[in-house]
Amino acid sequence: MRPTFTTPLALALLLALPTAGNAKTDKPDADPADPGKTTATTAITQPPDAVSQGSVNVEGHHIAYQAIAGTLVLHGKGEKEHEPTVSMFYVAYFKKGENPARRPITFLYNGGPGSATVWLHMGAFGPKRVVTSDDRHTPAAPYTLTENTYSLLDVSDLVFIDAPGAGFSRLLASGEDKGKREEQLKERKKEIYGVDGDGEAFAQFITEFLTRHGRWNSPKYLFGESYGTTRSAVVANLLTSNYAVDLNGVILLSQILSFDTSIDGPEHNPGVEMPYVLALPTFAATAYYHHKLPQPPAALEPFLHEVETYAQGEYAAALIAGAALDPARKQTVAEQLHRYTGLPVDYLLKANLRVTGGMFEHALQADEDLTTGRLDSRFEGPSLDPLSKEAQYDPQSAAISAAYVAAFNDYVRHALKFDADMPYRLFADIERWDFSHRVPGARGGRSLQQSLNVMSDLAAAMKTNPDLKVFVNGGYYDLATPYFAADYELRHLPIPATLQNNISRAWYPSGHMVYAHEPSLKALHDNVARFILQTDNLKH
Structure with a gap:
């Protein structure tokens, strides 16, 4: 079924997946409004890091890695800088034997808005991949998890991030009683469940992750899919303008930057x-x-x-x-x-x-x-x-969703050893997503947009950091975010003509999830790996 959000044009960005496992069907231990109520909620505010080891063969190259599955707690700003606002779950893969300061690191996320990052993780670039049928319904369990010979670990360390409220990520409240905590959670939703609040959360996560893991001098990349491409434009500009973080590259998959190009609605x-x-x-x-x-x-x-x-x-x-x-x-x-x-x-x-x-x-x-x-x-x-x-x-959606959900739930608890007694949410419990957006350079910081358009954000990031490279990927059979719309948006970015040379494109005989078609997955891996090697500023 098609999700119903406040604006019809939002449909182009949503992975129209079943609601099973969503917040409304979660068991009570997922309620973050009562810290200390259960071990699950305690694990959110006192994040454990589950560390495991593994290896993968990527196109003939053997790679040993360390995996860390954990949560990173974000805090408010100003007077609320000591107040926890959201815990964001992530799975990071670090290649062993590498100098962290010289090893590229890529932050990956799906769209939604408010989606968990199970799709890119288990379908595209993680060391394990769930096997699904190419263009027909995948039979029911048991599902097959196989070594991913197209993981991006051959060229970059990887960090898969679940959006606030999705996966094992949760909004946090610390009020003195249940009523105050519930009000605090409502405020959290208003602050975070929107274009700007979501972008700020991801930008804050990335900078805090760089500090926790000592990766400030690593070549840095964003990889967003679907609404994740919208997010990437916002985050790239925030990192450059507010956090003094210059990215080496932004990789977009199934892009939509302007909702006015959507064929949905x-x-x-x-x-x-x-x-x-x-x-x-x-x-x-x-x-x-x-x-x-x-x-x-x-x-x-x-x-x-x-x-x-x-x-x-x-x-x-x-x-x-x-x-x-x-x-x-x-x-x-x-x-x-x-x-x-x-x-x-x-x-x-x-x-x-x-x-x-x-x-x-x-x-x-x-x-x-x-x-x-x-x-x-x-x-x-x-x-x-x-x-x-x-x-x-x-x-x-009906053909592959069950395979991804089952495979990840088994993998994260057994292979990654993340022992969280709470459900993994495909989507955050979002009643309303705030599509209003502060456009870079708008007078008084106010937007005059009637529908979301973050082309100015990506353009601002590219002009502020003129060495930033952008690589756009899409499928010929994607009706959610058509490839020609992505090409149109890029040709109309408000940037000098010379910066158009910083943009590259690749199209594949696949759909929105390009990687669901194995030959396209190989081509996607090879193209993205080449892009990273050409832009990491390291002498090979």
Whole structure:
């Protein structure tokens, strides 16, 4: 099912996963409002570090490592500097035999907002990887955990961070009685569950982690996925401007910086036509994959270049014309869209040439009563309601979530030896996420944005630190954050033309979770490893 947040455009950033294991179904020992109430809550405020040893073979290279699973407690500022606000759970992997001052370190996190970082950890770059089916539903337990021959440990130490309230991370309260603690927790949610509060928490975590583990002189990288890319733009600017931390690189996977480019919910933002333009290549790729094109091309990528050109030209011009569009021209555009998407001409005309992500997912294979995946449009599943206008769930989420949850719960407690008697939450219990944002340089620190856009944050970080390199990765089959929208955002960053040379891109025949497709995982690893080696400022 699709999560419902306060703004429809937020849907593009959310991993639409089952709510099982979420805060509302947690057992009572997860309540942080009563410190000392249980051993679980005591473990939050008195964080134990579970240390273990392991090894992994990455593309032929044997790597011995130390793993630390623990929590880092953040505190308030000013008069509240001694008041604990949140404990953030992390798992860090350090390659043995390396000089910490010369070893790159990468901080990784998923999106949500408010998601645990189980996906990047167990699917992409940790030393162990859960095995899932490529483009179909993964059978139920037992699941297979295998050595990850594409872990990033060959080039960087890794720190996987759970967002506040997710995973084993918890908001903290220290009031004198239960009523005051509950009020304090409400304030914590207001402070932290938003663009700026979340960004500040991650920036504070990173600087305190650098101190605790003596890594201030290490080459430093951020790796964010989905809403984690939004977070990375904010955190990169905060680290540079407020903490005097220059990053070597920012790596973005399945990027969205401007919510105005989202194909989820653009009908609620009439007059803004770019979501339809930027999603068209992904619609075309998906129709190509499912053999729905009336005139199938010989190869995917040349076909996508053709669609990109049409989208920015004739299609964009037709949408901008609005009601002034000539009926004959509208008919011609609908016929061309049919050739690129496989959707019927009559359907496209009734949609006024504007098809949202949810509409496309429901309509593409409607003749077979199948719903097409959103996070990875290679996936398909039975339609829950064949008469619906939009998709009612995401087949990829349903296909792999249980495997990730089960594998991590077993791995963290047995292999990593983190003995916490509390549930691991896929998502924080967020009733409302504050999408308001203080734009760098805005007068009085106030934002005039009507929807979130952090392009200015990334631009500010790049201008303040002109050596900062940015590497963007995305999947052709990602309908949550289409790859062409990411490319558009990068081409419109408010930076000098010379800094555009600091940005590199890579696209893969996979979806939102690029690494769910093993050949794409290998390519992603090789590309990111090369990026780190080229930007770590070490002489090799």
